[in-house]
Structure formats: C-alpha cells, structure tokens
Amino acid sequence: MTRQRRILVVDDEPQIRRFLRTGLSVQGFEVIEAESGAEALRVAPTARADLVVLDLQLGDMDGLDVLKRLREWSWLPVFILSVRDREADKVKALELGADDYMTKPFGAAEFVARVNALIRRIPEIAAQPKFSVGDLTIDMARRQVFLGESEVKLSPKEYQLLQFLARHAGKVATHQQMLNEVWGPGHAEDAHYLRIFMRKLRNKIETDATRPRYIITELGVGYRLLAPDQYDAAS
Amino acid sequence: MTRQRRILVVDDEPQIRRFLRTGLSVQGFEVIEAESGAEALRVAPTARADLVVLDLQLGDMDGLDVLKRLREWSWLPVFILSVRDREADKVKALELGADDYMTKPFGAAEFVARVNALIRRIPEIAAQPKFSVGDLTIDMARRQVFLGESEVKLSPKEYQLLQFLARHAGKVATHQQMLNEVWGPGHAEDAHYLRIFMRKLRNKIETDATRPRYIITELGVGYRLLAPDQYDAAS
DNA sequence: CCCCACGTAAACAAGCCGTAAACACAGTGG
DNA sequence: CCACTGTGTTTACGGCTTGTTTACGTGGGG
Incomplete structure (x- = not known):
C-alpha cells in the first residue's frame, strides 16, 4: 500500500464516533474526530485528511451546511451518514458534492467497504487548502x-x-x-x-x-x- | 464544456434498461447498452465508456464474474445494481472493485445523483487524456x-x-x-x-x-x- | 491534354479582447 | 442626514487575432 490514509469523522454522538473509529482503525486507517460542525471546519484545512465522514445531524449546525462550506475550497471526498432515508435528502446531499450516503442504522462491514471504495479512487492529493x-x-x-x-x-x-x-x-x-x-x-x-x-x-x-x-x-x-x-x- | 459522458448499461431486462436509459439521457449522458455479460465484456474494450452500470443478475453469467473479468484490465468506475440486499453481497462486490451498489427497487433521482457523483470524480482519474x-x-x-x-x-x-x-x-x-x-x-x-x-x-x-x-x-x-x-x- | 482534388498565398471582415470611464448602489462613519 | 468608499454594472472604443473569402498554382489519372 501507499501511505496510511487519514479519515476525519464528524459526529456529535460519542458512541457513533466510537463505532466508526473501531471499524476504521481495524482496516488500518488513522482516525481523527470532530464533535461539531464548527470544529470540523476548523480542523479540516490543516488536518490533511483523505476523507470526511459527516453525520447530517450535528449539535451546532446542519451537516449540509458543513458540506457546503467545505466544498468552497476542497474537493476532498465526503461520506454522508444520516437517519433520514427520504430520496430527496440523498439527492440533495449528493448534488452538493457528497460522494456517498448511508442511512443509519447500517453494518460496519458495508460502511468500511464503501469507504475503501472511495479511498481507492483518490490518487494522492485532493484536499489541498x-x-x-x-x-x-x-x-x-x-x-x-x-x-x-x-x-x-x-x-x-x-x-x-x-x-x-x-x-x-x-x-x-x-x-x-x-x-x-x-x-x-x-x-x-x-x-x-x-x-x-x-x-x-x-x-x-x-x-x-x-x-x-x-x-x-x-x-x-x-x-x-x-x-x-x-x-x-x-x- | 467537457465532452459528453458515455455510460454502458448492462442488464438483461429490457424494461430496466429502458428505465435507466431515459433517466440518464435526460441528464445529458450518452447511453450504450449490453444485454448479457458476454456482450458487455465484448463491447467494453472499444466502447470508451466513462462508467459501467452492471446488474448482478444476468442471463448468461454472474454479474460478479463480469466485474472480475473487467477489473483484469480496466479501472473504469462500476455501479452495481441488484435485488439482493444482504450486506455480505454488497461487501463482496465493493471489494471486487465496484464503486457503488444500489438495491432494487430504487428511485431514478437517487440513481442519477449517484451516477453524477461518480462521474464527477473521473477527470482526476482520467484514464488517458x-x-x-x-x-x-x-x-x-x-x-x-x-x-x-x-x-x-x-x-x-x-x-x-x-x-x-x-x-x-x-x-x-x-x-x-x-x-x-x-x-x-x-x-x-x-x-x-x-x-x-x-x-x-x-x-x-x-x-x-x-x-x-x-x-x-x-x-x-x-x-x-x-x-x-x-x-x-x-x- | 485536360480535369479534378488538393495545396498555397494573400486580402478582407468579423469577432474577441483589453482598456477606460461613467454610473448605480450599499454600507460606513461623521 | 450627508459625504465617502468600495463594489459591481453599464457603455464606448481601438487593436489584434481569427475565420472566411477569393484567387491561383500543382500534380496525377483518364
């Protein structure tokens, strides 16, 4: 493999962060976390992550707004998590520049497989603020x-x-x-x-x-x- | 403007091909079709498609085998369709090199949005410009x-x-x-x-x-x- | 020997670009 | 309430590149 891939997980629920972290680190990913939209936007420019996993339901702001702000300067791959299963929500997120969308609850195996599929497509640099x-x-x-x-x-x-x-x-x-x-x-x-x-x-x-x-x-x-x-x- | 994107749809059911074709051509994609695994593998090398939409259930062979054969020489993005919703099936397809996996039945809007999300990533991979x-x-x-x-x-x-x-x-x-x-x-x-x-x-x-x-x-x-x-x- | 398709050269016209300046509008501070 | 400042829109014009037009030269095959 190339160098170790780093993933930024954005979610306000500690147990979900824990769930994702364990699943991802078993696969050899380095995981960094943010528990709010503001924190995510603050650390993203310097974190040099290869992928962002973003929950739509955050404490301080709408996940879609975080995505929008992120897309102003970065084309880093973004993986959306949400409890909402309506097709319109998925379409909106994808059109705003998200790369994948999963509805909770979901299995760790599929999640990791999808993350791998996304990472595979990113040559080296995509973030570059x-x-x-x-x-x-x-x-x-x-x-x-x-x-x-x-x-x-x-x-x-x-x-x-x-x-x-x-x-x-x-x-x-x-x-x-x-x-x-x-x-x-x-x-x-x-x-x-x-x-x-x-x-x-x-x-x-x-x-x-x-x-x-x-x-x-x-x-x-x-x-x-x-x-x-x-x-x-x-x- | 960039050139028109071409998508290869592989499915043995004519009505599904029709459903996909209308959805995709409205978005400005050029659609070419194959109704069997053998035909897909035959036309893929010369079709110069940008993406392959592949149904797992084909008349002549297993969709996963088609994917495997395709991956022997091409890293073209592959979008899997299937009636099977078991997590193990999805994981297997993704690990074989698929880029997305949707379970039938599904909405045209989400399908097209996901295709767009995949296509969007192409210029960075861009086989051979x-x-x-x-x-x-x-x-x-x-x-x-x-x-x-x-x-x-x-x-x-x-x-x-x-x-x-x-x-x-x-x-x-x-x-x-x-x-x-x-x-x-x-x-x-x-x-x-x-x-x-x-x-x-x-x-x-x-x-x-x-x-x-x-x-x-x-x-x-x-x-x-x-x-x-x-x-x-x-x- | 002539005809056809192609190559070459120059002159012309239109479209595109750079530049400048005037105008409308909102926000700021006195 | 008013001048001031910065921003985006509108209008005008000159110069240069480009695409088109026109004209003539060339060479091989019937």
Whole structure:
C-alpha cells in the first residue's frame, strides 16, 4: 500500500464516533474526530485528511451546511451518514458534492467497504487548502491571497473568480463555466464581465498587466491560471 | 464544456434498461447498452465508456464474474445494481472493485445523483487524456499541444480539428465527419476550409509541411493522423 | 491534354479582447 | 442626514487575432 490514509469523522454522538473509529482503525486507517460542525471546519484545512465522514445531524449546525462550506475550497471526498432515508435528502446531499450516503442504522462491514471504495479512487492529493504558483499563494480556507509576503485584497467576485481558476489550475476555464459558477445560471451571454474582472485581477496580481504571467487568456475559449510546472516552463 | 459522458448499461431486462436509459439521457449522458455479460465484456474494450452500470443478475453469467473479468484490465468506475440486499453481497462486490451498489427497487433521482457523483470524480482519474506520436503530444485535459518540449499555440478551430484527428488516430477522418464536428451541421459543402486549416496545422506541427509525417491526406476521403505504431513503421 | 482534388498565398471582415470611464448602489462613519 | 468608499454594472472604443473569402498554382489519372 501507499501511505496510511487519514479519515476525519464528524459526529456529535460519542458512541457513533466510537463505532466508526473501531471499524476504521481495524482496516488500518488513522482516525481523527470532530464533535461539531464548527470544529470540523476548523480542523479540516490543516488536518490533511483523505476523507470526511459527516453525520447530517450535528449539535451546532446542519451537516449540509458543513458540506457546503467545505466544498468552497476542497474537493476532498465526503461520506454522508444520516437517519433520514427520504430520496430527496440523498439527492440533495449528493448534488452538493457528497460522494456517498448511508442511512443509519447500517453494518460496519458495508460502511468500511464503501469507504475503501472511495479511498481507492483518490490518487494522492485532493484536499489541498492552499494553492501556489510563483509568488502567488491562495489560501482557500482563510479566503486570503498573497503575493510574496504581502496580502492582496480582493473583492468577493474577484476572489470567487480567482478561486475557480485555481481549482482548475493548468486547465482552461471556459467562459461558460466561470459565468455559471460566479454569476450563476442565466448569465451565459455576459462574457463581457469576465474581461473586466480579469483586468482587475491582473492589475492586482500581475506585475505587468499587459504581459500576464499567471492568468493566460485562451482566445475564444476562456482563461487559464498556470499550474506550477507550466509557470516554470514559461520562465 | 467537457465532452459528453458515455455510460454502458448492462442488464438483461429490457424494461430496466429502458428505465435507466431515459433517466440518464435526460441528464445529458450518452447511453450504450449490453444485454448479457458476454456482450458487455465484448463491447467494453472499444466502447470508451466513462462508467459501467452492471446488474448482478444476468442471463448468461454472474454479474460478479463480469466485474472480475473487467477489473483484469480496466479501472473504469462500476455501479452495481441488484435485488439482493444482504450486506455480505454488497461487501463482496465493493471489494471486487465496484464503486457503488444500489438495491432494487430504487428511485431514478437517487440513481442519477449517484451516477453524477461518480462521474464527477473521473477527470482526476482520467484514464488517458494524453496522446503522443513521435515528437507531437496533445494534452487534452489541459488543452495544450507540444512539439518536443516547446508548446505550440493553436487557434480554437485548429485545436478542435487536431483533437478530432487525435481521437481517431490511425483511422481516417472523413471530410464530412470533421466538418460536422468542428463547423457544425450545414457546412457539408465547405470541404475547402479543411485544406486551409490542414495547411495551418501542418505549418505549425510538421517540420516540412510539403512532406507531412503526422497528418496524412487520404485522397478523396479525408485525413489521417498517424497512430504511434504507424508512425514508427514509416521511419 | 485536360480535369479534378488538393495545396498555397494573400486580402478582407468579423469577432474577441483589453482598456477606460461613467454610473448605480450599499454600507460606513461623521 | 450627508459625504465617502468600495463594489459591481453599464457603455464606448481601438487593436489584434481569427475565420472566411477569393484567387491561383500543382500534380496525377483518364
């Protein structure tokens, strides 16, 4: 096997945490725990877990909100547990970015088998709350952007756009994709916004906005935030 | 936008295939079908599907055997359907390499949501988004083309054309096919465009555009991008 | 010898992109 | 209650890349 896999279990009931922990550690997983949504969101960015097991019923907040917040910066696999068996609940969770959904009560064997099936699909890195190219660093957990040591203040839309680019670093982000993600559906025609906000972004993060080194425009298609290897190759 | 996802549905009951097909095609998936284990194993290698939906109960053989045989050469995601709800059955299927397991009867909405959750994970696994012949490399995930180490800048139409050729490498791409794919329907008469853009492509990727080594013209039919073995044989 | 399909070259037109500036709007603090 | 500040939207324009149009050259087969 590769290195040991780490799993973050989020549940407010101690006996369920215990049940999950024993099942998972027998399989050789390292288990870390959080007993509330707030704690989960606090430890997730630094925990470097490979998978999150999330109970929908938490003491302090709705599990779906935790999932939503997590998905703002991480595509870490998420395994949902719930007592609710309605199909609509499952569909909602899956559409929000969950990878599997089990209804309590369930058997430990199936749970572990499903966790293994998910883990198997994750090559190495999926969490990565930080992204870096050259002098540019994006801390997605803290919603902060740095150029070298100094922070760059971005407006909400500017940040959303840059984050989307970072999540697809190296690949081309289509006009459609960005308009859909940042402005929502129904703005497919407003490709014009992109030009204006790309200009603003470049003015803030590029040293010479007329010769961009980070945000490359792919004419007729979209924009590309260079991945580290591409950035190095362009030097 | 990414390309359309293709799903292979394996089930011996026509009404279930129909049920799945309607649910999936509404979501924009392309569905291909197999009604037996043998047929599934026969078409799978060439079908270039992104996901397999496999019923455990087939006319000719056990679904688990199909899964086992498939896993000998492919790590394509597999979604298991079954009437059996025993935990041991689920665990066995998951351990054999299945990615999800649903018990019949089930709702179409949850099924589609789970399929989407699986598909979503694909680009990270992405079997083989790169194509290479000789010094030419096409990185389809990043939408980049290289000649040796240095990148070749292509315009949208140029890239679309080259990508189409690469997807059919070794085989002949017809005039009609290319005009349909790149220029859309209604340009069947404009075979002239092809000559102009092939020239542009050759100028960018061939060392001597008058003696092409990659893009061969098949007189009266179309063009062909050599597959690696053909390229080696021509040296 | 001529015809057909393909290759080549240049000029043209449209679409796309970058840039700037004015405007509307909300939140803040005096 | 009002100026001030930052943000997002709207409008306008010039320049460059791209795709299209047009024209001519080439080479093999009937």
